Amino acid sequence: MPATKSEASHKRLLARDRRQQLEDAALSCIARGGIRAFTVDQVAAEAGVSRGLIAHHFGSIEGLLVAVYSRMFHQWREIMAHPRPDRLPIEALIDALFGDDLFGRQALTIWLTLWGEIATNPLLGAEHRAQYAGYRDSIMAALTATAKANGRQIDVDPLATGFICLVDGLGVQRCIEPALLSAEDARTACRVYLEPHLGPLAV
Amino acid sequence: MPATKSEASHKRLLARDRRQQLEDAALSCIARGGIRAFTVDQVAAEAGVSRGLIAHHFGSIEGLLVAVYSRMFHQWREIMAHPRPDRLPIEALIDALFGDDLFGRQALTIWLTLWGEIATNPLLGAEHRAQYAGYRDSIMAALTATAKANGRQIDVDPLATGFICLVDGLGVQRCIEPALLSAEDARTACRVYLEPHLGPLAV
Structure with missing residues (x-):
């Protein structure tokens, strides 16, 4: 059964929130310890999510860095x-x-x-x-x-x-x-x- | 037997050369890969010396960073x-x-x-x-x-x-x-x- 319009919209919203949460975590890590603190392990721990979510939402840790730069x-x-x-x-x-x-x-x-x-x-x-x-x-x-x-x-x-x-x-x-x-x-x-x-x- | 004056002077010269060699290696590492490339392992490998020499001459890797900044x-x-x-x-x-x-x-x-x-x-x-x-x-x-x-x-x-x-x-x-x-x-x-x-x- 295909997702209803409202389910799809809900999913998109969640994805946007999740991306923002990961960007926030990345910004906190960088502000605290510079580029050496910008690792998959530290960002995932800061956001309280599993490591795999970074690749899922940004392709890679480099993709997350680009998103963070755009956000700045x-x-x-x-x-x-x-x-x-x-x-x-x-x-x-x-x-x-x-x-x-x-x-x-x-x-x-x-x-x-x-x-x-x-x-x-x-x-x-x-x-x-x-x-x-x-x-x-x-x-x-x-x-x-x-x-x-x-x-x-x-x-x-x-x-x-x-x-x-x-x-x-x-x-x-x-x-x-x-x-x-x-x-x-x-x-x-x-x-x-x-x-x-x-x-x-x-x- | 105490070192003669010329032996002591020779030793000081070697120490100065060694410090300079380690500073050169540190500069090369940083220019190539930023602060993530400034590690005891990478600097020692770049200089072709043992890891312990950094602490011997600069107290620590942080001491080497200070020497490099002064050199700049x-x-x-x-x-x-x-x-x-x-x-x-x-x-x-x-x-x-x-x-x-x-x-x-x-x-x-x-x-x-x-x-x-x-x-x-x-x-x-x-x-x-x-x-x-x-x-x-x-x-x-x-x-x-x-x-x-x-x-x-x-x-x-x-x-x-x-x-x-x-x-x-x-x-x-x-x-x-x-x-x-x-x-x-x-x-x-x-x-x-x-x-x-x-x-x-x-x-």
């Missing part, structure tokens, strides 16, 4: 999807980038760990290229819109490259030695970089 | 110790930072790997703080001297913070996806950041 960009996509009308686009973006969630030790440890894996993991490299293109487009759009609002002319491509790398580097410093770089220091660094090109920013 | 700053210290009279201080520094050695995939993979370990390794954290203080002082001195040479007033502290993070972030991007960021792109990003504050730079 989710928060970013949410921010870009809901622009704040009361701020310049780049201001809203800086607010979000250096807020407690994205600039917290746990999130930054996960980013740093995943970056360290990209060079030696082709699946993760492909996911990075896909996500990075969207991220860069959003940054370029925010810079262009801010310049236009302030009546400035900018060469957006090199300005975006530097801004993306500055944000990454601020995350590295914050992750390595939180006491040496506050969120306010990070916002100031962005202002020092951007204001000569974009005019005054309220960040 | 060596090239930097050399550059700062021999300023080029034909360039502004910050120009010479940018030249070196984005040259083939320091901006190569191998060196950047090692940096990224070591950064990922600092948060969870107190010994490495202490070494980082010691080395970072000297690195930051050099950057601040180069920025201050360049501003003075160009007759500019700068607020050196936030400018240095942003520059250090920009350089780190450029290294991350280059390491993750070399095709998306050339050494010339990196120099341009530095110019976009610094020239509004320091005046024209020939980099």
